Amino acid sequence: MLTVALVLLIAAALAGASLLVLALRGRHTPKGIALLHGVLAAAGIVVLAATWLVVGEAPRLALGLFVIAAAGGAVVLALDLRRGGVPRLLAVGHGLIALAALALLVRFWIAR
Amino acid sequence: MPKSIWQAAAQPVSFDALERSIKADVAIVGAGITGVLCAHALVDRGLRVAVLEAGRVGESSTGNSTGNLYALVGERHGALDRKAAAQLCAARGQAVDLIENLVEGHEIDCGFVRCPWVMHASQAGHPALADARELAAAAGLPTRRATDLLPFPVADSVVVDGQAQFDPLRFTKGLAARLASDECRIYEATRVTDIDVEDRRLTTRLGDVHAEWIILATHTPKGRLLLHAELTPNREYGVAGQVKSGVLRPGIFWSADAPFHSVRLYEWQQRSYLVVVGAEHRTGAEDDTDRCYAELAQFARERFGVTPIEYRWSAQNYRSADGLPFIGRSAQSDHVLVATGFAADGLTYAGVAAPLLADVITRRDNALADRLDPQRRPALAAAKTIGAEAAHMIAGLAHDLPGLDRGDMPSLARGEGRILDRGTQKLAVHRDDAGSLHVVSAVCTHMQCIVHWNTAERTWDCPCHGSRFTPDGKVLEGPALADLAQRDLD
Numbered sequence: 123m124l125t126v127a128l129v130l131l132i133a134a135a136l137a138g139a140s141l142l143v144l145a146l147r148g149r150h151t152p153k154g155i156a157l158l159h160g161v162l163a164a165a166g167i168v169v170l171a172a173t174w175l176v177v178g179e180a181p182r183l184a185l186g187l188f189v190i191a192a193a194g195g196a197v198v199l200a201l202d203l204r205r206g207g208v209p210r211l212l213a214v215g216h217g218l219i220a221l222a223a224l225a226l227l228v229r230f231w232i233a234r
Numbered sequence: 235m236p237k238s239i240w241q242a243a244a245q246p247v248s249f250d251a252l253e254r255s256i257k258a259d260v261a262i263v264g265a266g267i268t269g270v271l272c273a274h275a276l277v278d279r280g281l282r283v284a285v286l287e288a289g290r291v292g293e294s295s296t297g298n299s300t301g302n303l304y305a306l307v308g309e310r311h312g313a314l315d316r317k318a319a320a321q322l323c324a325a326r327g328q329a330v331d332l333i334e335n336l337v338e339g340h341e342i343d344c345g346f347v348r349c350p351w352v353m354h355a356s357q358a359g360h361p362a363l364a365d366a367r368e369l370a371a372a373a374g375l376p377t378r379r380a381t382d383l384l385p386f387p388v389a390d391s392v393v394v395d396g397q398a399q400f401d402p403l404r405f406t407k408g409l410a411a412r413l414a415s416d417e418c419r420i421y422e423a424t425r426v427t428d429i430d431v432e433d434r435r436l437t438t439r440l441g442d443v444h445a446e447w448i449i450l451a452t453h454t455p456k457g458r459l460l461l462h463a464e465l466t467p468n469r470e471y472g473v474a475g476q477v478k479s480g481v482l483r484p485g486i487f488w489s490a491d492a493p494f495h496s497v498r499l500y501e502w503q504q505r506s507y508l509v510v511v512g513a514e515h516r517t518g519a520e521d522d523t524d525r526c527y528a529e530l531a532q533f534a535r536e537r538f539g540v541t542p543i544e545y546r547w548s549a550q551n552y553r554s555a556d557g558l559p560f561i562g563r564s565a566q567s568d569h570v571l572v573a574t575g576f577a578a579d580g581l582t583y584a585g586v587a588a589p590l591l592a593d594v595i596t597r598r599d600n601a602l603a604d605r606l607d608p609q610r611r612p613a614l615a616a617a618k619t620i621g622a623e624a625a626h627m628i629a630g631l632a633h634d635l636p637g638l639d640r641g642d643m644p645s646l647a648r649g650e651g652r653i654l655d656r657g658t659q660k661l662a663v664h665r666d667d668a669g670s671l672h673v674v675s676a677v678c679t680h681m682q683c684i685v686h687w688n689t690a691e692r693t694w695d696c697p698c699h700g701s702r703f704t705p706d707g708k709v710l711e712g713p714a715l716a717d718l719a720q721r722d723l724d
Contacts, residue, residue, distance in 0.1 A: 154635025
């Protein structure tokens with residue numbers, strides 16, 4: 123299960139990275155990719171949470187950070203739709219928190 | 235290109251564009267029948283009004299309507315309780331009286347005539363007729379039955395006498411021409427490009443308008459509002475052609491049978507024209523909009539012997555999740571008022587909105603204020619519609635995925651439009667009749683959904699909240715304030 127979560131979250135990270143690059147260049151961020159990014163991330167977090175609850179073996183700090191990053195991502199999307207542009211600082215912060223969480227998850231996965 | 239019979243019959247009335255910044259007590263965005271009736275009500279109460287119209291007075295939704303005025307409502311009448319039905323129908327009846335008084339008082343030549351409203355069915359016991367009878371009874375409107383009003387067999391009908399019809403564009407232009415004064419300044423070709431609700435300032439190309447109050451009489455409010463999540467945008471079509479004298483009497487004829495058709499007669503230049511309206515679909519959800527006109531033309535030919543069709547047009551309507559319009563203060567600001575969600579009953583609702591909004595501004599009580607409050611909590615029964623709207627929004631956003639639209643340019647025929655991928659961007663490409671390409675961003679400037687080509691109207695329509703744009707990306711209607719961005723194919 124942990125591997126499934128890791129794969130989902132890496133895929134989400136790749137989609138998120140492409141969005142961040144576009145946002146930082148001032149380009150339009152395709153909302154289809156944004157939704158895909160959100161769905162992959164949400165699925166990854168759910169699997170990770172299930173791993174923690176069922177198996178009892180999961181990096182809780184990473185999970186907590188992913189949840190914070192997800193909330194930030196929802197705010198980024200809402201502000202983008204409301205204001206017609208991605209708030210760059212918030213998007214970078216969201217990405218850095220998610221990246222930190224992913225690093226913790228990878229370290230945990232390797233150390234198992 | 236489509237042109238309504240009202241636009242063909244309209245007398246030319248024109249107003250200057252706004253070319254400097256001005257102040258007013260009330261700024262009204264939109265000079266359709268709602269905006270002009272609001273202006274009349276407010277000037278009547280001693281307020282100074284500025285009306286800003288992006289195009290020409292009355293020529294958008296009003297000039298593409300049916301011209302019917304009636305006390306009953308076509309929307310969800312089964313869901314209204316008796317008290318609400320009575321209150322709403324009474325207000326709508328008063329709205330018809332208001333328009334009649336204005337026609338007479340200002341001597342506006344618009345063919346206003348009292349006539350029956352008729353809902354008919356090909357089989358007895360149709361539930362829609364039972365609903366209509368129940369609603370009329372709740373509203374205290376007498377009904378009768380008649381099966382000889384149409385030139386084809388009708389098994390059952392509900393007839394409500396004393397309703398009305400007119401030429402909506404001649405009325406609106408006529409009233410606007412009589413209102414125009416220092417107290418009521420009307421500007422055409424004056425598009426509002428930004429609304430600052432804090433400063434109560436409207437931005438236009440050549441000047442700002444500062445006003446204590448702002449009324450968004452734009453059919454659906456401009457800007458990004460939560461209210462849009464409760465409104466479904468639909469397009470409905472109309473055709474008109476000459477009909478033999480005596481085929482139909484004056485009246486508003488609605489079919490209870492599917493597909494729905496609304497039929498009326500219009501006398502113009504000593505000729506009788508049949509007007510047929512119907513073929514409704516959600517905005518941006520029909521690939522072959524020419525089919526809608528064809529269906530109406532076939533109905534007019536088969537049932538009334540009308541050929542050829544001389545005029546054709548379409549209009550947008552916005553249905554609220556609970557079936558009632560939103561008229562009153564916007565959630566954005568107490569000083570920004572909206573009037574929307576009129577569904578296909580809009581001309582009469584305009585006459586309900588004008589006194590209600592004038593009451594809000596002049597702080598008078600109005601019995602309908604709470605019921606039609608735009609900030610009212612959605613009823614539980616509306617949850618399904620709101621959920622469906624959210625799903626449409628997500629689907630509209632999800633279409634913005636690179637790789638979905640891999641068409642090529644050589645296959646794009648004249649008159650066609652197509653969405654094309656260019657890297658991570660979506661382009662809306664149209665080839666005009668001369669063969670020239672028009673390329674704009676396919677991302678709607680309202681909430682970033684991907685627009686959809688409307689073949690019959692030759693417009694880009696957004697399926698999420700109904701914003702519409704010309705092939706060059708200019709805003710035609712809907713909540714979007716900004717034009718689609720210009721793009722190159724390279």
